[in-house]
Amino acid sequence: MSYRFDFLALLPYWREFLWGVLLTLQISATATVSGFIIGTICAIARADGSPFIKRLVATYVEVIRNTPLLVQVFIAYFGIATLGVHVSANVAASIALTVNVGAYTCEIVRAGLQSIHRSQMEAAECLALSRTQIYWHVVIRPAIERVYPSLTSQYVLLMLASSITSQISAAELTAAANRIQSVTFRSFETYIAVGFIYLVLSFVVRAAFALFGQTVFTRRRKLGTAL
Amino acid sequence: MSPIVKLTDVHKYFGTYKVLEGVTFEVPRGGVAAIIGQSGSGKSTALRCINALEAIQGGTIDVCGHAIQDPELNRRALRCDVGMVFQSYNLFPHLTVEQNIMLAPTCVKLMRKPQARDLAHQVLAQVGLAEKAEHYPEQLSGGQQQRVAIARSLAMKPKLMLFDEVTSALDPQLTGEVLKVMEELARGGMTMILVTHEMAFARKVASQVIYMHKGTVWETGSGTMLDSPRTAELRSFVNNGL
Amino acid sequence: MTTSAFSIVHFEFLCWAALWTIGLSAIALVGGSLLGFVIALARISSNKSLRWASSLYIQLVQGTPLLVLLFLLYYGIAVFVGPTIPSIVAAGAGLTIYASGFLAEIWRGCIEAVPKSQWEAAECLALRRSQRMVHVILPQALRIATPPTVGFVVQVVKNTSLASVIGFIELAQAGKLINNSIFEPFTVFVVVAAIYFGICFPLSAWSRTLERTLNVADR
């Protein structure tokens, strides 16, 4: 019971922690942006595509949502290598996270699309807007605005889940922690510190999304409703 | 006769917004008070203050000997004396009609199940729904649900009943069956305060009509006051309302 | 390295490991439900410091990766209790904490989704706060809570895979072990994924069915 904490032992490694933070943010940001695009396209395809496309998207979503990210990361890492293409662990990690979060985004955006009332589209048609104009202004934008809080939570979870990619030795925050604890033998302190850093990161990411939402969805800002 | 309910200079704010500005009235035992007035004039708030669902910021309210403004108020004792029925019925959807009625007597008054069941059937008969005991609320019409809500309150044998626009969500025919139950209650000597838009009912049943306007009691009197309003506000309210 | 192909023996090993996945999920769900329920109640309690403490707990659990939480417990137990404690203790504790943090928040939402008028009606019938909770609010919240709770079970089953990082042998770890001996990662992990899918998909489908019936009933 007389364990003596020694956080000072970690201090010399602040550069590695910082580097880990940056790489974690980089991997998460990449996956967020590309996953958002893929997920939105899939959601639209699932709402308006041919029966075959709908089936295909549904399968993608179900397979991803019902298998662990850890296993997906392994399959992506070793699977890409099996194809004879050599990619770094970080690229494989970004690909796995993108595919993963794309499926979740698809489900969330789909719920948003379903919440848009038919009468809205009919009203737009009566104003002689083109089909793409209708889709963009009356369906997609409001749908995404409506599910923006769910998307935010999902992308914060993604940032935290990116720690899993340390298992294929992608260089990010948790991997940095694994390395530092093996050198300093201060495992407990290292993971306390890293847990704290993730906590701060999740607040920062949440705040960034709130800020972004405020600038993009001006109606919310004007009405003063929280995002 | 001593009053059962006595409001004296009651003030109520929501934040900085003043909803009640010195409301004063009293209702004697066995009296039927009808509160009328435009929407937003503070009728519901006044009723909710009487049942301590809202805190008041000034004045005093005495209900069956309970001082509502007292921080030490025994709310459960108050609610044993006061029954309340809402516009939206607020029956418990997961319980049958009988269970809805039996809940409070068994939990609060520790009545045994068989007695509580007898009581439930008795109050259901009183509102004309004896055969619906085993039904769930969603299987009943709005008027029937509202009568069950009344029966649920009656099972606690309250000394005072509060009704907040209990027929506003009902069509005219269903309104009639609920009003009939309320009229019988009044005739049986129950003390009642009701917020209502049914002027004919107020005129016929109420021993006392309270016209609220902008958070105050603007005009008060017997049912005949509606035929000869003294203030311009009540006159225009009565003319537009009928 | 002796390289042999993926065989029925390996598959049997995976199925056996899947039982540990299910067992660990059960531990996490039982522990997480008990703890999570208490925290959900604390979250909506009338006591300010209870509300604050439970909110802090939820933020902590939801703001750190499960992986880091598992490492923390694993090394924490080694430091404070002893290095010979089996890894199922850290894995069970970690997943219990994880599940409690998320279930508490899900259930708080469900309790608050019961209309305020139901609280008020119960209050007007002179029921105590605890009686209102037990007889009026919780039965209704339970109905609302079933679909998202079943949905969360899927998350727990998937996340037990992270127990592999502290050496607990469940499905994912079994996959790694087999891969270390035969080095056929693609085959091995696709089979592992398929087994997870076999456990999770029926649960997801069930959750969706529950949600649909709930929505129809509300109409």
Ligand SMILES: Nc1ncnc2c1ncn2[C@@H]1O[C@H](COP(=O)(O)OP(=O)(O)O)[C@@H](O)[C@H]1O
């Ligand atoms: N919980 C509340 N918070 C803020 N304002 C409220 C609240 N309840 C009622 N009000 C306001 O108080 C005023 C009186 O409301 P109410 O008593 O319901 O009027 P009435 O029943 O006569 O229609 C209204 O302007 C209403 O908007």
Ligand SMILES: [Mg+2]
């Ligand atoms: Mg009202």
